[in-house]
Amino acid sequence: MDAYKKAGVDINAGYKLVDDIKNLSKNSDLGSFGGLFPLALGTYKNPVLVSGTDGVGTKLLIAIKANLHKTIGIDLVAMCVNDVLAQGAKPLFFLDYLGVGHLDNEKAKDILTGVVEGVSQAQSKLVGGETAEMPDMYTHGHYDLAGFAVGIADQDKLLSSDNLHEGDILLGLASNGLHSNGFSLVRDILFKQNSYSLNDTLSGCDLDLKHELLRPTKIYVKSVLPLVEQGKIASIAHITGGGLPENVARILPEGLSAEFNYGSWKVPAIMKNLQEIGHLSFDDMKHTFNLGLGMVVAVHPEDADDIQSQLTAAGETVSRVGKLISGDKQVIIRKDQQ
């Protein structure tokens, strides 16, 4: 195996990493050809598997620049399982793909520590993964991460736009900052147009830039899934790339629009800083960032108080951010109160 190692691929380093992940995840089956997940189907009449794949975009370049790799795996899991949750499904298991130029076991272990933490937050199971060493593909310590989550729901409990009616209330669940979208713009504003350092702390922010930018994406499974299972949630939008306009539009049926009252929730200080420093229009802001809402939950008016208090009790910061009105699938953000 000497020739292959000289060509840049260290198979033994890969085996060592598999052992590390087995220990971290406490899943000793990792490393076989395929990951196994027994299905307990007692409670499902017409089970549907709901799967999602995603990456964390150029937030990775912040983790690389800051040399802080322990939370980016949480972002990876969050991006996938929140999508599965948004369909009304319970995330069951997760797999990760890590592409690297040269395998650095310590760094890979940090990355996978985050994946394992994310999977735990999602009350899910890590059943497999792939670490691919690709000399000449990735440079400068770069790596890419892709995640894959599979969940399950009963066919008639999948959330759908048919559940929505005029007057339904939109509850916004606070994000933990930027989450994992808009980072090409963030990097452009802070590090290309300007010369901020990762050690700087921007106005109104609690953390310096490296920690502020790397705040891990919230995983909403633990707080939201029980309410989905109670049948009390009409629909969910996971706010990712494209912001409120694109992601809320995806859940709207014909004949309804969503109206948000800007000012009814807190916009994170980091976003206000980015708007000011980058001279961004509100249009740019709303299409790129989550504006402080990581997930928007639509509920019927009679359930709104109950759901809001249950979500609050589960640790979420919840605001009543808008409602559904008659319209043509528009997402309107009213700034009257601003």
Added chain:
Amino acid sequence: MDAYKKAGVDINAGYKLVDDIKNLSKNSDLGSFGGLFPLALGTYKNPVLVSGTDGVGTKLLIAIKANLHKTIGIDLVAMCVNDVLAQGAKPLFFLDYLGVGHLDNEKAKDILTGVVEGVSQAQSKLVGGETAEMPDMYTHGHYDLAGFAVGIADQDKLLSSDNLHEGDILLGLASNGLHSNGFSLVRDILFKQNSYSLNDTLSGCDLDLKHELLRPTKIYVKSVLPLVEQGKIASIAHITGGGLPENVARILPEGLSAEFNYGSWKVPAIMKNLQEIGHLSFDDMKHTFNLGLGMVVAVHPEDADDIQSQLTAAGETVSRVGKLISGDKQVIIRKDQQ
């Protein structure tokens, strides 16, 4: 959205691509938060989901260098679904992740054309995917691909090393050349240590290097799955990175070794060329390349003729390549006949 586009991310190009993939895959549900797959469980008593994730390694760099992107997606699907098949499971659905520096819709469409073709060969369904545009992460037209496959099997029909006995016959299924492993060594030998051109044709090869190296990985689902479902296959090893030694060792139980008779199957001309040009030891060869066998199927002696003829009838090139002997999980490749 102008600011984000100026920072290198074109959301509208992404939407166009989703439409293209919907058309290619004929799955109009693509583009929602999560991919849906209804489970038909009639025939499963204790269903187990079997999932696999993989990439295609630096074979990508050959596709990029040759500017031929239409088959690399077949490799991606093959790497994942053959792993699922090797557990005795039927692949159900697939998702892909494509990371790019700058989204080139034509190239992405070529790549996804291969994914759709691979999914079709695997008698599976494409239920989702992610195309991530990451400026500054990937350079020189580089991109990475990760795939995720999920299959299903009944718990008691999963292939396991418990099925294997001394005297079981190893049937080797011909690979389609290099498949998707060893490419860092291939590139080192051909393009770094030496200065071959992708237009050169090596001794004994039918195709020039760009087409020889890019031969898509065989997908064995259509020919092998029916035999798995008949209960006639004892175990399967998918021969990928690590070659016969590592991959066959993974299926061996305590007390058994595998003995291969080198010379009982055809080693592809491209590998012989690489051995000669790269001055590779046989040890390097066997740990890096599949040596011409993409999948090794273990069967009980009384089933060997039947299985061999069924696989041949299904279009596979099948050789009786060895057997299981008493031993300590060693993979022995006897070269007496060489």
